[in-house]
Amino acid sequence: MTSMSEPSPHAEALAEVIAARQAGDPERARDLVLRLVERAPDDVHVAYQAAWVHDLLGLEADAVPHYVRALARPGLPAEDRRGALLGLGSTYRTLGRYPEAVATLEQGVAEFPEHRPLRVFLAMAQHNAGRSKQAVESLLTLLVETTSDPEIAGYQQAIARYAEDLDRTWPSS
Known part of the structure; x- marks a missing residue:
């Protein structure tokens, strides 16, 4: 910012x-x-x-x-701007104003790409806006980036590949 x-x-x-x-x-x-x-x-x-x-x-x-x-x-200040973008996006989602929620939260993620809560709220709004595939892919990426669970970490590469395209299949050899 x-x-x-x-x-x-x-x-x-x-x-x-x-x-x-x-x-x-x-x-x-x-x-x-x-x-x-x-x-x-x-x-x-x-x-x-x-x-x-x-x-x-x-x-x-x-x-x-x-x-x-x-x-x-x-x-x-940047911290308050980030909070206002998150708050407005979340509020739009709560009110059922999904396109506005997505647009606001996308702006927040663009301005504050490292702020993970914005990404989570964006995924919720994407789901509500009928973009569930994109939402799940985003949450999978976030999970891979943040997990400390050793069992999930063992599947990190596979989860990351699916996060790139959830519907993708790989031909068997």
Whole structure:
């Protein structure tokens, strides 16, 4: 990610939102962040925290516009941008908006290729979008890359070959 991260001029108020969320009081966090949204509707940091709180409360449809605003302009630190892409993609999937989920999570994987959770959520969205073969191939690749199970590791080459094309067969000699 090449855009510069800019601190929010509302950092102190945001810290209060985050503290309420982390203390297990998402309703208070929502009240605080919605007041901030009114004062700073274009602040990407405020938008990201508003999205997070709405998701936490199970208000996924209300989280979407906040995620979109958070991602629309530069300024989020890379870690928060990654979280916003994952959150928005996951939220779209939860809402049954599968093409948007896939597109958002593909963008996340393109920007953060080493972030494995993005790849897992992308596979789930691909499955929901009717692209199960691609999803399974992706999960098999991830499994081969991350497993510490010695029995699975013993099949690493075979799994990796199938991950390239799950439907591929090899002629017998």
